[in-house]
Amino acid sequence: MTEPRTVEIRVLRYHPQHDAQPAWQSYTIPFDDDTSVLQGLLYIKDELDGTLSFRWSCRMAICGSCGMMINGKPQLSCHTFLRDLLPGPVRIEALAHFPVERDLIVSAGGFVSKLESIKPYLIPREPRALAAGEYLQTPEELERYEQFSACINCMLCYAACPEYGLNADFTGPGVLALLQRYNADSRDGGRAERMPVLNAEEGVWTCMAVGYCSEVCPKRVDPAHAVNQNKATSAADYFLRFLRPKRDRHE
Amino acid sequence: MSESLRAPHPYVRSMRGWWRRDPFFVRYMLREATAVGVLVYAVILTTGVVRLAQGEDTWNGWRAALRTPWSVLLHLVLLVAMVFHALTWFEIMPKTLPAIFIGGRRVSAATITRGGWTAAVVACVALVALAWWWGS
Numbered sequence: 001m002t003e004p005r006t007v008e009i010r011v012l013r014y015h016p017q018h019d020a021q022p023a024w025q026s027y028t029i030p031f032d033d034d035t036s037v038l039q040g041l042l043y044i045k046d047e048l049d050g051t052l053s054f055r056w057s058c059r060m061a062i063c064g065s066c067g068m069m070i071n072g073k074p075q076l077s078c079h080t081f082l083r084d085l086l087p088g089p090v091r092i093e094a095l096a097h098f099p100v101e102r103d104l105i106v107s108a109g110g111f112v113s114k115l116e117s118i119k120p121y122l123i124p125r126e127p128r129a130l131a132a133g134e135y136l137q138t139p140e141e142l143e144r145y146e147q148f149s150a151c152i153n154c155m156l157c158y159a160a161c162p163e164y165g166l167n168a169d170f171t172g173p174g175v176l177a178l179l180q181r182y183n184a185d186s187r188d189g190g191r192a193e194r195m196p197v198l199n200a201e202e203g204v205w206t207c208m209a210v211g212y213c214s215e216v217c218p219k220r221v222d223p224a225h226a227v228n229q230n231k232a233t234s235a236a237d238y239f240l241r242f243l244r245p246k247r248d249r250h251e
Numbered sequence: 252m253s254e255s256l257r258a259p260h261p262y263v264r265s266m267r268g269w270w271r272r273d274p275f276f277v278r279y280m281l282r283e284a285t286a287v288g289v290l291v292y293a294v295i296l297t298t299g300v301v302r303l304a305q306g307e308d309t310w311n312g313w314r315a316a317l318r319t320p321w322s323v324l325l326h327l328v329l330l331v332a333m334v335f336h337a338l339t340w341f342e343i344m345p346k347t348l349p350a351i352f353i354g355g356r357r358v359s360a361a362t363i364t365r366g367g368w369t370a371a372v373v374a375c376v377a378l379v380a381l382a383w384w385w386g387s
Contacts, residue, residue: 016259072272099261107261140352162276165266209343210279225360228346 004030007082009040011052012093014100022100025049026089031082037090038066038077041104054104061218064154068104069093074159074216097158097165111155114171118179118197123190141186148181148226150219157213157223163206170206171197173213173223180226195237204230282339288332291325341367 006028014022029043038056045052054077057063061079070080071091082090098106157173164170171179179198182188197203207227214224270276302313316322344367345360352358 014262016261017256019262022262022264096264097266099263101259101261140355140357143352143357144350162266162269165269208283209346210276211343211346212273212275212279214346215275222346224343225346228343229349231347232349 005032006030007040007086008089009037009044010089010091011041011044011103012091013052013103014094016102022093024091033081033083035082036078037068037070037075037080037082037085037092040082040090041077041092052104053102062152064152067095067154067156067159069096069159074156076154076156076218079218095155095159097161097168098155106155108155110168111153111158111172111175114175115153115178117171118175118182118194119190120178120182122182122185122188123193124187125189135187137186144186145181145184148177148184148221151178151181151221151223152219154218156216156218157221160212160216162210162212163208167202167206169202171200171203173207173227174221176204176207176230177221177223177226180230195234198230199234199237204228204234207231278339282336285332285336285339288329289336292329292333337371338368341371 008026008028010024010026012022013019013025027044027048029040029048031040036059038059041052041054042056045054054066054068056066056078058065059078061076064076066077067074068077069075069092070077071085074095077092092104094100094104094106098108098110101107151174153174155174157177158164161170161173164172176198179194183191183194199205204227207224209224209228211224213227214222217223270280299310299313302309317326341364345363348363350357351363
Protein backbone atom coordinates (compact mmCIF):
# COMPACT_ATOMS: atom_id res chain seq x y z
CA MET A 1 0.00 0.00 0.00
CA THR A 2 1.33 3.46 -0.87
CA GLU A 3 1.81 6.08 1.83
CA PRO A 4 -0.92 8.76 1.84
CA ARG A 5 0.16 12.08 0.42
CA THR A 6 0.47 14.87 2.98
CA VAL A 7 0.42 18.65 2.81
CA GLU A 8 1.23 21.37 5.33
CA ILE A 9 -1.59 23.72 6.29
CA ARG A 10 -0.80 26.93 8.15
CA VAL A 11 -3.72 28.53 9.93
CA LEU A 12 -3.72 32.06 11.34
CA ARG A 13 -5.12 31.44 14.81
CA TYR A 14 -6.57 33.89 17.28
CA HIS A 15 -8.14 33.36 20.66
CA PRO A 16 -10.07 36.46 21.76
CA GLN A 17 -9.31 35.98 25.43
CA HIS A 18 -5.71 34.67 25.33
CA ASP A 19 -4.10 36.43 22.38
CA ALA A 20 -3.21 40.07 21.81
CA GLN A 21 -2.82 39.29 18.10
CA PRO A 22 -3.17 36.30 15.75
CA ALA A 23 -0.32 33.84 15.17
CA TRP A 24 0.35 31.13 12.56
CA GLN A 25 0.07 27.47 13.51
CA SER A 26 1.17 24.63 11.26
CA TYR A 27 -0.47 21.21 10.74
CA THR A 28 0.41 18.37 8.37
CA ILE A 29 -2.55 16.41 7.05
CA PRO A 30 -3.14 13.55 4.62
CA PHE A 31 -5.07 14.41 1.47
CA ASP A 32 -6.32 12.92 -1.77
CA ASP A 33 -7.40 14.26 -5.14
CA ASP A 34 -10.90 14.97 -3.84
CA THR A 35 -9.94 16.53 -0.48
CA SER A 36 -11.25 20.07 -0.16
CA VAL A 37 -9.61 22.66 2.08
CA LEU A 38 -12.70 22.39 4.32
CA GLN A 39 -12.18 18.64 4.66
CA GLY A 40 -8.56 19.35 5.55
CA LEU A 41 -9.69 21.68 8.34
CA LEU A 42 -12.24 19.10 9.53
CA TYR A 43 -9.40 16.53 9.70
CA ILE A 44 -7.41 18.94 11.88
CA LYS A 45 -10.40 19.55 14.16
CA ASP A 46 -11.31 15.85 14.45
CA GLU A 47 -7.83 14.31 14.66
CA LEU A 48 -5.21 16.90 15.60
CA ASP A 49 -6.58 19.94 17.39
CA GLY A 50 -10.19 20.24 18.54
CA THR A 51 -9.76 23.91 19.49
CA LEU A 52 -9.57 25.09 15.85
CA SER A 53 -12.71 27.14 15.10
CA PHE A 54 -14.35 27.78 11.74
CA ARG A 55 -17.81 28.01 10.20
CA TRP A 56 -19.16 25.53 7.68
CA SER A 57 -22.39 23.82 6.80
CA CYS A 58 -23.41 22.49 3.39
CA ARG A 59 -20.04 21.42 1.86
CA MET A 60 -21.38 22.17 -1.62
CA ALA A 61 -20.95 25.90 -2.20
CA ILE A 62 -24.51 26.97 -1.52
CA CYS A 63 -24.72 27.92 2.18
CA GLY A 64 -21.98 30.57 2.00
CA SER A 65 -20.58 29.81 5.49
CA CYS A 66 -17.05 28.57 4.83
CA GLY A 67 -15.44 31.56 3.12
CA MET A 68 -11.82 32.23 4.16
CA MET A 69 -8.56 33.57 2.78
CA ILE A 70 -6.75 30.65 1.12
CA ASN A 71 -3.23 31.61 0.04
CA GLY A 72 -4.33 35.23 0.28
CA LYS A 73 -7.45 34.92 -1.89
CA PRO A 74 -11.05 34.90 -0.64
CA GLN A 75 -12.53 31.50 -1.48
CA LEU A 76 -15.10 29.00 -0.26
CA SER A 77 -13.06 26.30 1.48
CA CYS A 78 -15.52 23.59 0.37
CA HIS A 79 -15.03 24.68 -3.22
CA THR A 80 -11.22 24.77 -3.18
CA PHE A 81 -9.17 21.59 -3.44
CA LEU A 82 -5.82 20.85 -1.84
CA ARG A 83 -4.62 19.16 -5.05
CA ASP A 84 -4.64 22.63 -6.71
CA LEU A 85 -2.55 24.22 -3.96
CA LEU A 86 0.50 21.93 -4.07
CA PRO A 87 3.22 21.74 -2.96
CA GLY A 88 2.07 23.90 -0.04
CA PRO A 89 2.22 25.09 2.60
CA VAL A 90 -1.39 26.25 2.27
CA ARG A 91 -1.95 29.48 4.21
CA ILE A 92 -5.44 29.94 5.65
CA GLU A 93 -6.77 32.92 7.54
CA ALA A 94 -10.14 34.47 8.34
CA LEU A 95 -11.87 36.51 5.61
CA ALA A 96 -9.97 39.76 5.14
CA HIS A 97 -11.42 43.15 6.18
CA PHE A 98 -13.72 41.69 8.85
CA PRO A 99 -12.96 41.72 12.59
CA VAL A 100 -11.78 38.25 13.68
CA GLU A 101 -13.89 36.74 16.48
CA ARG A 102 -11.78 33.61 16.81
CA ASP A 103 -9.46 31.68 14.45
CA LEU A 104 -11.29 31.63 11.08
CA ILE A 105 -14.55 33.11 12.37
CA VAL A 106 -15.33 36.74 11.54
CA SER A 107 -18.00 39.15 12.82
CA ALA A 108 -20.81 39.19 10.27
CA GLY A 109 -23.06 41.55 12.26
CA GLY A 110 -22.25 44.63 10.19
CA PHE A 111 -23.00 42.76 6.97
CA VAL A 112 -26.34 41.50 8.28
CA SER A 113 -27.51 44.98 9.38
CA LYS A 114 -26.63 46.36 5.95
CA LEU A 115 -28.52 43.49 4.35
CA GLU A 116 -31.59 44.32 6.45
CA SER A 117 -31.34 48.01 5.50
CA ILE A 118 -32.01 47.36 1.80
CA LYS A 119 -35.24 45.41 2.42
CA PRO A 120 -34.09 42.29 0.54
CA TYR A 121 -37.53 41.04 -0.39
CA LEU A 122 -40.17 41.83 -2.99
CA ILE A 123 -42.33 44.83 -2.10
CA PRO A 124 -45.34 44.50 -4.42
CA ARG A 125 -46.23 47.50 -6.56
CA GLU A 126 -49.87 47.24 -5.54
CA PRO A 127 -51.92 44.82 -3.42
CA ARG A 128 -52.63 41.70 -5.39
CA ALA A 129 -55.29 39.11 -4.63
CA LEU A 130 -54.35 35.43 -4.62
CA ALA A 131 -57.05 34.88 -7.26
CA ALA A 132 -55.10 37.10 -9.66
CA GLY A 133 -52.71 34.19 -10.08
CA GLU A 134 -48.95 34.16 -10.47
CA TYR A 135 -46.86 37.02 -11.80
CA LEU A 136 -45.69 36.58 -15.37
CA GLN A 137 -42.27 37.72 -16.55
CA THR A 138 -40.64 37.66 -19.96
CA PRO A 139 -37.20 36.00 -20.29
CA GLU A 140 -35.71 39.51 -20.58
CA GLU A 141 -37.38 40.66 -17.36
CA LEU A 142 -35.98 37.59 -15.63
CA GLU A 143 -32.48 38.14 -16.99
CA ARG A 144 -32.43 41.71 -15.69
CA TYR A 145 -32.13 40.48 -12.09
CA GLU A 146 -31.46 36.73 -12.21
CA GLN A 147 -27.67 36.79 -11.84
CA PHE A 148 -27.95 39.03 -8.76
CA SER A 149 -30.39 36.61 -7.15
CA ALA A 150 -27.66 33.93 -7.12
CA CYS A 151 -25.90 35.63 -4.18
CA ILE A 152 -25.36 33.27 -1.22
CA ASN A 153 -24.20 35.98 1.26
CA CYS A 154 -20.77 34.36 1.58
CA MET A 155 -19.07 37.77 1.95
CA LEU A 156 -16.09 36.83 -0.25
CA CYS A 157 -16.71 40.05 -2.20
CA TYR A 158 -16.23 42.07 1.00
CA ALA A 159 -12.94 40.31 1.65
CA ALA A 160 -11.96 41.24 -1.93
CA CYS A 161 -12.98 44.90 -1.57
CA PRO A 162 -10.18 47.17 -0.30
CA GLU A 163 -12.63 50.05 0.03
CA TYR A 164 -14.62 48.02 2.57
CA GLY A 165 -11.37 47.23 4.39
CA LEU A 166 -10.58 50.95 4.58
CA ASN A 167 -14.13 52.04 5.42
CA ALA A 168 -16.34 49.48 7.18
CA ASP A 169 -19.37 51.79 6.74
CA PHE A 170 -19.40 51.09 2.98
CA THR A 171 -22.62 49.21 2.18
CA GLY A 172 -20.42 46.97 0.05
CA PRO A 173 -20.66 44.84 -3.10
CA GLY A 174 -22.85 41.92 -1.94
CA VAL A 175 -25.59 44.00 -0.34
CA LEU A 176 -25.65 46.48 -3.24
CA ALA A 177 -25.93 43.55 -5.68
CA LEU A 178 -28.96 42.31 -3.74
CA LEU A 179 -30.39 45.83 -3.75
CA GLN A 180 -30.11 45.74 -7.55
CA ARG A 181 -31.66 42.26 -7.58
CA TYR A 182 -34.90 43.65 -6.13
CA ASN A 183 -34.84 47.06 -7.83
CA ALA A 184 -34.44 45.38 -11.23
CA ASP A 185 -37.34 42.98 -10.68
CA SER A 186 -40.44 43.92 -12.67
CA ARG A 187 -42.66 42.65 -9.81
CA ASP A 188 -41.08 44.96 -7.26
CA GLY A 189 -42.25 48.43 -6.28
CA GLY A 190 -39.84 49.15 -3.40
CA ARG A 191 -37.30 51.19 -5.33
CA ALA A 192 -38.12 54.49 -3.59
CA GLU A 193 -37.49 52.85 -0.20
CA ARG A 194 -34.06 51.56 -1.28
CA MET A 195 -32.74 54.60 -3.13
CA PRO A 196 -31.59 56.45 0.05
CA VAL A 197 -29.20 53.53 0.81
CA LEU A 198 -27.91 53.52 -2.76
CA ASN A 199 -27.53 57.32 -2.97
CA ALA A 200 -25.76 57.70 0.38
CA GLU A 201 -22.04 58.49 0.64
CA GLU A 202 -21.57 54.92 1.94
CA GLY A 203 -23.70 53.58 -0.95
CA VAL A 204 -22.45 53.22 -4.51
CA TRP A 205 -20.30 56.37 -4.34
CA THR A 206 -17.76 54.81 -1.98
CA CYS A 207 -16.91 52.17 -4.62
CA MET A 208 -13.58 52.82 -6.41
CA ALA A 209 -14.32 50.30 -9.19
CA VAL A 210 -11.49 47.93 -8.29
CA GLY A 211 -13.66 45.08 -9.59
CA TYR A 212 -12.04 42.25 -7.59
CA CYS A 213 -15.43 41.48 -5.97
CA SER A 214 -16.69 40.12 -9.28
CA GLU A 215 -13.53 38.04 -9.79
CA VAL A 216 -13.84 36.17 -6.50
CA CYS A 217 -17.63 35.66 -6.50
CA PRO A 218 -18.27 31.87 -6.54
CA LYS A 219 -21.75 32.42 -8.05
CA ARG A 220 -20.82 34.88 -10.85
CA VAL A 221 -23.14 37.50 -9.43
CA ASP A 222 -20.86 40.29 -10.72
CA PRO A 223 -21.47 42.73 -7.85
CA ALA A 224 -19.15 45.31 -9.48
CA HIS A 225 -21.68 45.53 -12.31
CA ALA A 226 -24.56 46.05 -9.87
CA VAL A 227 -22.70 48.79 -7.99
CA ASN A 228 -21.22 50.68 -10.94
CA GLN A 229 -24.31 50.78 -13.14
CA ASN A 230 -26.09 52.31 -10.16
CA LYS A 231 -23.71 55.28 -10.08
CA ALA A 232 -25.51 56.50 -13.21
CA THR A 233 -28.88 55.61 -11.64
CA SER A 234 -27.98 57.54 -8.51
CA ALA A 235 -26.77 60.57 -10.47
CA ALA A 236 -30.00 60.56 -12.52
CA ASP A 237 -32.02 60.21 -9.32
CA TYR A 238 -30.22 63.25 -7.88
CA PHE A 239 -30.77 65.53 -10.86
CA LEU A 240 -34.20 64.33 -11.91
CA ARG A 241 -35.61 64.93 -8.41
CA PHE A 242 -36.03 68.58 -9.36
CA LEU A 243 -38.50 67.50 -12.03
CA ARG A 244 -40.44 65.06 -9.86
CA PRO A 245 -43.36 65.86 -7.59
CA LYS A 246 -42.13 66.22 -3.98
CA ARG A 247 -43.76 63.01 -2.75
CA ASP A 248 -41.73 60.88 -5.22
CA ARG A 249 -38.29 62.19 -4.22
CA HIS A 250 -35.80 59.72 -2.78
CA GLU A 251 -33.21 61.91 -1.03
CA MET B 252 -12.45 31.75 35.21
CA SER B 253 -8.68 32.08 35.09
CA GLU B 254 -7.06 35.44 35.93
CA SER B 255 -5.15 35.44 32.65
CA LEU B 256 -8.27 35.56 30.47
CA ARG B 257 -9.00 38.94 28.88
CA ALA B 258 -12.38 40.28 27.95
CA PRO B 259 -13.05 38.88 24.45
CA HIS B 260 -12.31 41.40 21.75
CA PRO B 261 -12.49 40.89 17.97
CA TYR B 262 -9.16 41.48 16.22
CA VAL B 263 -9.09 44.06 13.45
CA ARG B 264 -6.29 43.56 10.90
CA SER B 265 -4.33 46.46 9.45
CA MET B 266 -4.86 47.65 5.87
CA ARG B 267 -1.28 48.92 5.58
CA GLY B 268 0.16 48.09 2.14
CA TRP B 269 -3.16 46.58 0.98
CA TRP B 270 -2.52 47.28 -2.70
CA ARG B 271 0.60 45.07 -2.72
CA ARG B 272 -1.30 42.04 -1.40
CA ASP B 273 -2.67 40.85 -4.72
CA PRO B 274 -1.55 41.34 -8.36
CA PHE B 275 -5.14 42.42 -9.09
CA PHE B 276 -4.73 45.41 -6.75
CA VAL B 277 -1.34 46.32 -8.26
CA ARG B 278 -2.91 46.39 -11.72
CA TYR B 279 -5.79 48.49 -10.37
CA MET B 280 -3.36 51.03 -8.86
CA LEU B 281 -1.46 51.13 -12.16
CA ARG B 282 -4.73 51.76 -14.02
CA GLU B 283 -5.61 54.62 -11.66
CA ALA B 284 -2.05 56.03 -11.82
CA THR B 285 -2.30 56.40 -15.60
CA ALA B 286 -4.89 59.13 -14.90
CA VAL B 287 -1.87 61.24 -13.83
CA GLY B 288 -0.55 60.75 -17.39
CA VAL B 289 -3.80 62.20 -18.75
CA LEU B 290 -3.33 65.22 -16.47
CA VAL B 291 0.32 65.71 -17.52
CA TYR B 292 -0.60 65.66 -21.20
CA ALA B 293 -3.48 68.07 -20.62
CA VAL B 294 -1.03 70.48 -18.91
CA ILE B 295 1.40 70.18 -21.87
CA LEU B 296 -1.35 70.98 -24.40
CA THR B 297 -2.74 73.84 -22.30
CA THR B 298 0.76 75.30 -22.07
CA GLY B 299 0.90 75.17 -25.87
CA VAL B 300 -2.34 77.17 -26.14
CA VAL B 301 -1.04 79.76 -23.65
CA ARG B 302 2.29 80.01 -25.55
CA LEU B 303 0.39 80.47 -28.83
CA ALA B 304 -1.59 83.34 -27.30
CA GLN B 305 1.67 84.99 -26.16
CA GLY B 306 3.05 85.31 -29.70
CA GLU B 307 5.06 83.57 -32.41
CA ASP B 308 8.42 83.41 -30.57
CA THR B 309 7.01 81.76 -27.45
CA TRP B 310 4.97 79.37 -29.65
CA ASN B 311 8.12 78.33 -31.55
CA GLY B 312 9.93 77.95 -28.22
CA TRP B 313 7.23 75.56 -26.99
CA ARG B 314 7.47 73.55 -30.23
CA ALA B 315 11.26 73.37 -29.91
CA ALA B 316 10.89 72.15 -26.32
CA LEU B 317 8.68 69.29 -27.58
CA ARG B 318 11.51 68.08 -29.84
CA THR B 319 14.12 67.67 -27.05
CA PRO B 320 15.11 64.06 -26.22
CA TRP B 321 13.60 64.33 -22.72
CA SER B 322 10.31 65.48 -24.17
CA VAL B 323 10.28 62.64 -26.72
CA LEU B 324 11.01 60.16 -23.93
CA LEU B 325 8.23 61.65 -21.79
CA HIS B 326 5.81 61.38 -24.69
CA LEU B 327 6.71 57.73 -25.24
CA VAL B 328 6.01 57.00 -21.56
CA LEU B 329 2.75 58.96 -21.80
CA LEU B 330 1.77 57.02 -24.93
CA VAL B 331 2.25 53.67 -23.16
CA ALA B 332 0.28 54.98 -20.16
CA MET B 333 -2.53 56.19 -22.44
CA VAL B 334 -2.76 52.85 -24.26
CA PHE B 335 -2.95 51.01 -20.91
CA HIS B 336 -5.50 53.56 -19.67
CA ALA B 337 -7.68 53.07 -22.77
CA LEU B 338 -7.46 49.26 -22.62
CA THR B 339 -8.43 49.06 -18.94
CA TRP B 340 -11.02 51.83 -19.28
CA PHE B 341 -12.99 49.79 -21.79
CA GLU B 342 -12.41 46.63 -19.74
CA ILE B 343 -14.53 48.08 -16.91
CA MET B 344 -16.98 49.89 -19.18
CA PRO B 345 -19.50 46.96 -19.18
CA LYS B 346 -19.65 47.21 -15.37
CA THR B 347 -20.84 50.81 -15.58
CA LEU B 348 -23.65 50.22 -18.10
CA PRO B 349 -27.06 48.76 -17.40
CA ALA B 350 -27.80 45.43 -19.10
CA ILE B 351 -28.27 46.06 -22.82
CA PHE B 352 -30.68 43.89 -24.82
CA ILE B 353 -30.74 43.75 -28.61
CA GLY B 354 -33.47 41.65 -30.18
CA GLY B 355 -34.29 40.12 -26.80
CA ARG B 356 -30.70 38.90 -26.27
CA ARG B 357 -28.29 40.40 -23.78
CA VAL B 358 -25.16 42.01 -25.20
CA SER B 359 -22.14 40.35 -23.50
CA ALA B 360 -19.54 42.28 -21.53
CA ALA B 361 -16.83 41.14 -23.96
CA THR B 362 -18.77 42.60 -26.91
CA ILE B 363 -19.15 45.97 -25.15
CA THR B 364 -15.41 46.02 -24.35
CA ARG B 365 -14.45 45.13 -27.93
CA GLY B 366 -16.84 47.82 -29.19
CA GLY B 367 -15.05 50.38 -27.00
CA TRP B 368 -11.62 49.32 -28.22
CA THR B 369 -12.77 49.45 -31.85
CA ALA B 370 -14.24 52.93 -31.39
CA ALA B 371 -10.97 54.11 -29.77
CA VAL B 372 -8.82 52.71 -32.62
CA VAL B 373 -11.13 54.20 -35.30
CA ALA B 374 -11.11 57.60 -33.56
CA CYS B 375 -7.29 57.59 -33.25
CA VAL B 376 -6.72 56.58 -36.88
CA ALA B 377 -9.24 59.20 -38.07
CA LEU B 378 -7.55 61.90 -35.97
CA VAL B 379 -4.05 61.03 -37.22
CA ALA B 380 -5.32 60.90 -40.83
CA LEU B 381 -7.00 64.28 -40.40
CA ALA B 382 -3.85 65.85 -38.91
CA TRP B 383 -1.76 64.33 -41.72
CA TRP B 384 -4.12 65.67 -44.38
CA TRP B 385 -4.26 69.12 -42.71
CA GLY B 386 -0.48 69.34 -42.40
CA SER B 387 0.34 68.29 -45.95
